[in-house]
Structure formats: structure tokens, C-alpha cells
Amino acid sequence: MRLSFLLLAALLAIFTATAQQQQWANDDPYYARRVTHFATLPPITRGDIVFLGNSLTDGAEWNELLGNRHVKNRGIVGDIIQGLIDRLDPILDGQPKKLFILSGVNDVSHDVDGDSIGRVMEKLIVTVKRRCPKTKIYLQGMLPINNDFGRYRRLIGKEQVVLDGNRALEAVARRQDVTWINLFPLFANDEGKLRPDLTNDGLHLLGNGYLIWRDALKPYLK
């Protein structure tokens, strides 16, 4: 009797620990900090413009860059598309006015192929449309990468997957009737690589890169 109770307690403890570990798509402590920070900020509201994404979104002061105080940064370094889905709740509860989405390159680095990237993104967009029918959705394509910098081992040789993923994402945008923002050509050089003057690691953007992005988004923020 006592033994089976102990066994039950042990199993329960293991189950709880596993459940906690699987709470988020990423076990970097920064990820949990950012999620708990978002959860404790004043809630998203109907006038808000939410930027949902990975480190590229996380790295900018969007409301300053765009001169719009309704813009809220919901980017987290290292996030994958499933990670965005997992943390949709506090965003969708607020029924934001606009939602700008950019993700996929971390999925690429995790050996996910282009079609899968499209499938997961479609799941995300279907969820947003169902729960927030009035939210205007903007799906942004992945930026080019530049492996000449040699900083991201898991992106080496994956240039084609980024292209495949973008093709899949664009098809999702068409099928789901959301706005497609094709960022790739704005940041690519003749070789299809992220312009070396816009980055210092072949993946992330320097200040001048964010200015290009800002200009690309301006028509959608009027």
C-alpha cells in the first residue's frame, strides 16, 4: 500500500517535470523569461499591432522604428513556428488589429523542410483566423541567409530550404487570403545571400537592415 503510494507519487513527479519541460518550444532560460514577461505585461488590446516572431523580431525597438505606439514586440530569440503557435493565447485574447508574423529560419536550422514549414505556418494562420476573424494578418517571408560568415553551422547548405520554405509560405498566404510580404529580395545580393553590409553574422540585421524592413512595412501601417 505504502509502496504503491510512493510509486504513484514518483510517477506523478516525473510526469509533472516532463510536462513542465515541454511547456515551451525552447528550453533556453531566456525563452521562459520572455514568455513570462509577455504574460505579465498589460494585455494586448483591439488597437494593437503585434509583431510575432524570432530573434529578428525580438532585436528591434519596433514602436520606435515604425513611429507607432500601438506596435508590440512579441519576438523571442530562437523561436520556431510551433513556438509561435504555443504562445498565441495571450495575443489572440486581445483581438489585435494587425498581426505581423515572421518565422521559419530556426525551423530550417532544425532540419525541417520547406513543405513542413508551410504546413505548420498554415496551422498557425488558421488558428488566428478562427479566433480573431477581424485581425488583419501579414505573413512575412524569410530573409536570405549568408553562410559566408560561417557562424551558424546548422544553416550551412540550407539556402535552398529557405527558398523552398518561402515558396510554401507564399502559397499558404494565397490559400488563406492573408497579405504576403516578400522580404527576401529586399535583403539579398546577386547570389541570393543576405547582403553582407546589412549583417554581422549572416543571419541577423544591423541597424541599416531594419531600415529596409521598416520601409517594406510602411504601406501596411498607414
Added chain:
Amino acid sequence: MRLSFLLLAALLAIFTATAQQQQWANDDPYYARRVTHFATLPPITRGDIVFLGNSLTDGAEWNELLGNRHVKNRGIVGDIIQGLIDRLDPILDGQPKKLFILSGVNDVSHDVDGDSIGRVMEKLIVTVKRRCPKTKIYLQGMLPINNDFGRYRRLIGKEQVVLDGNRALEAVARRQDVTWINLFPLFANDEGKLRPDLTNDGLHLLGNGYLIWRDALKPYLK
């Protein structure tokens, strides 16, 4: 003749590279990205409230947290006090209304002692006062650390340096007649460690930690 020209060119190249490397206090690519991002955002203006600091500042969406659209985040992960001094120009050019400063724990991790932390911070504050006599300066003390998490090797055994540094910072605030915000006791448990419910690495804050910080700052943001 041709050889000496080549030699001169080589020396010049080495000098330029060295100068570029020493441009900022931190050679993490993230640091340069953040500095160039700040440099390409719309300039700081007289109504602005600037938060200058390290990762603790970087990690929050301050204008959301404080409900104040004039608040601008100028935190960078890993920054030291000298790093803040090196990037004062674009902030002071704008003559901001208020400047909240928090730094020191990365200096501690670089084996800087408490008195030195005070000296460098005093240099920073003297510079701000000279160039922006109307800017209201708020000097925030370092938060406690919690080495039970064992994540920051270079902070092990440095609890006393944080205390010494805070004592030196408080003396600077008094000497320079700027507002001292004593954050340490708000985040410390009975043992003087960062409360384990507010962090997941013994150094940075979870969302509930930022709420404590927000409440501490509210009187200064009316």
C-alpha cells in the same frame, strides 16, 4: 618604394581593424547590432525617458510595462559601465527628460571591484550632468544575484562585490545629487540572494520580477 607602400598599407589595415575591434566595449555581434540599431532609430528627444543598461534593461518591453510611450529601451546584453559611457552620445544629443541607469553586474563578473564600479559610474554621471544639465538622472543599484543556480561561473563568490559596488554607487548618487533607487532589497531573500521565484538563472528576471521593478519606478514616472 613599392615595398614601403605595401608595408604602409598593411600597417594601415591592421590599425583600422584594431580601431574597429575596439569601437565598443563588447565584441559580441549582438552588441554591434544593437548599437547600430539605436543609431538608426529616430533620434532621442527632450520628452524621452531613456533606460540605459545591460541585459536586465534590454530584456523588458519598458514602454508597455510602464504604460508610457516616451520610454525608450537602450539596454544591451552584457554591457559594462564603460560600455554605457561609450554609447552616451546619441542619447545625450537628444537632451532626454529622464535617464534611468542600471549597470555594474557585468563589471563584477569581469573582476572589477566595488570602488572601481563607483568611479566609472561617477564618470558617466558627471558626463551626463555636464552635457544635459536639465536631464533628471536616476541611478539604480544592482540587483542581488543567486549563485545557487550555478549558471554564471564568473559571478561565483562575488556576492560581496555586488554589495560593495552598491555602497559605492549610492555614495556616487549622494555626491552627484542624483536620485538613488535601491533595487537590491526589493529582490533579495533573507540570505541576500536574488529570490528564486523571480529568476530562472540567478541573474535575470522572470515576468514577476519586472513587476516588482515597475512598482519601484512608478513614483519617478508620474
